Amino acid sequence: xxxxxxxxxxxxxxxxAIAQDVxxxxxxxxxxxxxxxxxxxLETGTAWYWSRSRQCLxxxxxxxxxxxxxxxxxxxxxxxxxxxxxxxEGVACHExxxxxxxxxxxxxxxxxxxxxxxxxxxxxxxxYD
Amino acid sequence: xxxxxxxxxxxxxxxxAIAQDVxxxxxxxxxxxxxxxxxxxLETGTAWYWSRSRQCLxxxxxxxxxxxxxxxxxxxxxxxxxxxxxxxEGVACHExxxxxxxxxxxxxxxxxxxxxxxxxxxxxxxxYD
Numbered sequence: 001x002x003x004x005x006x007x008x009x010x011x012x013x014x015x016x017a018i019a020q021d022v023x024x025x026x027x028x029x030x031x032x033x034x035x036x037x038x039x040x041x042l043e044t045g046t047a048w049y050w051s052r053s054r055q056c057l058x059x060x061x062x063x064x065x066x067x068x069x070x071x072x073x074x075x076x077x078x079x080x081x082x083x084x085x086x087x088x089e090g091v092a093c094h095e096x097x098x099x100x101x102x103x104x105x106x107x108x109x110x111x112x113x114x115x116x117x118x119x120x121x122x123x124x125x126x127x128y129d
Numbered sequence: 130x131x132x133x134x135x136x137x138x139x140x141x142x143x144x145x146a147i148a149q150d151v152x153x154x155x156x157x158x159x160x161x162x163x164x165x166x167x168x169x170x171l172e173t174g175t176a177w178y179w180s181r182s183r184q185c186l187x188x189x190x191x192x193x194x195x196x197x198x199x200x201x202x203x204x205x206x207x208x209x210x211x212x213x214x215x216x217x218e219g220v221a222c223h224e225x226x227x228x229x230x231x232x233x234x235x236x237x238x239x240x241x242x243x244x245x246x247x248x249x250x251x252x253x254x255x256x257y258d
Contacts, residue, residue, distance in 0.1 A: 038234070102203070
């Protein structure tokens with residue numbers, strides 16, 4: 001049997017949480033959880049996060065109706081990151097796109113647009129410096 | 130045209146970076162980048178990260194040979210998270226598994242093992258408190 005790991009909360013009490021569409025595999029968003037958010041997520045079966053900007057718990061979809069039904073929560077080998085496999089209601093992004101990851105970071109000489117899933121428009125680029 | 134966002138580095142100069150298999154969609158690992166790691170990643174086409182524990186840059190695969198060929202780097206609506214679409218050589222995890230996310234966080238009354246991609250063994254669970 002594989003040795004279990006304990007979750008490692010950061011010095012701020014948070015752990016990064018990645019939400020991935022359980023049906024398509026698309027990465028939808030990355031936010032943070034504190035222990036209570038994880039507890040609420042496991043308890044209710046819908047995703048709860050900790051907002052660093054507002055310093056409060058928030059239920060994804062609580063105001064928008066765009067809930068994430070959590071089908072599984074995984075952690076990695078170090079126990080310092082979470083992966084949520086979710087069924088997304090509506091869209092994940094407040095900008096109206098299904099995923100929050102809609103912009104390509106500019107400057108990659110080897111970027112091969114079109115090889116990736118879920119293509120984005122080539123003008124949605126972000127300078128990285 | 131969509132308004133671009135600038136990348137937001139944390140107070141520690143880091144940004145979370147999620148590596149996802151560009152072919153299967155499997156989430157492989159989550160690590161951190163500083164600005165130089167991102168620069169090196171875009172420059173070389175292979176993933177570089179910043180190790181918080183060792184406080185140094187490291188090229189994924191530099192010692193193991195398990196390089197990540199980076200096909201695209203995306204950011205999210207807030208510009209505070211990165212998504213790398215990669216071709217993974219060998220395995221992503223130092224434990225020998227393809228993905229680092231092999232453990233299920235315990236305690237979910239609604240966990241539906243089997244609905245997710247990339248099933249894991251049900252005894253690979255992690256207590257969350």
